[in-house]
Amino acid sequence: AQRVTQPEKLLSVFKGAPVELKCNYSYSGSPELFWYVQYSRQRLQLLLRHISRESIKGFTADLNKGETSFHLKKPFAQEEDSAMYYCALRGIQAGTALIFGKGTTLSVSS
Amino acid sequence: GAVVSQHPSRVICKSGTSVKIECRSLDFQATTMFWYRQFPKQSLMLMATSNEGSKATYEQGVEKDKFLINHASLTLSTLTVTSAHPEDSSFYICSARTSGGAPYNEQFFGPGTRLTVL
Numbered sequence: 001a002q003r004v005t006q007p008e009k010l011l012s013v014f015k016g017a018p019v020e021l022k023c024n025y026s027y028s029g030s031p032e033l034f035w036y037v038q039y040s041r042q043r044l045q046l047l048l049r050h051i052s053r054e055s056i057k058g059f060t061a062d063l064n065k066g067e068t069s070f071h072l073k074k075p076f077a078q079e080e081d082s083a084m085y086y087c088a089l090r091g092i093q094a095g096t097a098l099i100f101g102k103g104t105t106l107s108v109s110s
Numbered sequence: 111g112a113v114v115s116q117h118p119s120r121v122i123c124k125s126g127t128s129v130k131i132e133c134r135s136l137d138f139q140a141t142t143m144f145w146y147r148q149f150p151k152q153s154l155m156l157m158a159t160s161n162e163g164s165k166a167t168y169e170q171g172v173e174k175d176k177f178l179i180n181h182a183s184l185t186l187s188t189l190t191v192t193s194a195h196p197e198d199s200s201f202y203i204c205s206a207r208t209s210g211g212a213p214y215n216e217q218f219f220g221p222g223t224r225l226t227v228l
Binding site (some may be wrong): 042043 | 159203222
């Protein structure tokens, strides 16, 4: 069965501290992995996808197939990073939908 | 970037009535659209996958006769909640997937529709 697990409901850090949002997945095959972000009162938007291997807003995520993990990291958190973060996966077949984890609320305070 | 709109953004209805929610891809064609349901402070649960010109594929546990999905054009999908009951109150979010051009194969999300059934 396909599943995305985000073990932390809430992560509170101080500004300037490192951040790691955990994501583990279960999927038979090689899925695509994504991180989506939802700022307060805004729609869900793509933050990054594993195949792009890019850094967006200082965030990076590395796919570890051995540990089936796709943790999101940022070395120095900013207050504007406070949001809900969802890890998601999708099969590589055309037309398949994103399956989301339960999300982690990141709260960055000064 | 690609934009997905939903209408209405908020609807309140009486129990037993039907409600239609529209989802439009404004600047791209979407052969595939998805409908999700989100409970307060919880994740998005996939309800169904909608392909233009064909029947929607529903996820296990989602009643297809209660949640009618129509995807009659490449830019419009509708979700009709029939005979709504208070337990159907939720936040419904649609998503459209790009199929051609850049960005390729990316899902864009609508702002959601808050349904409250009294």
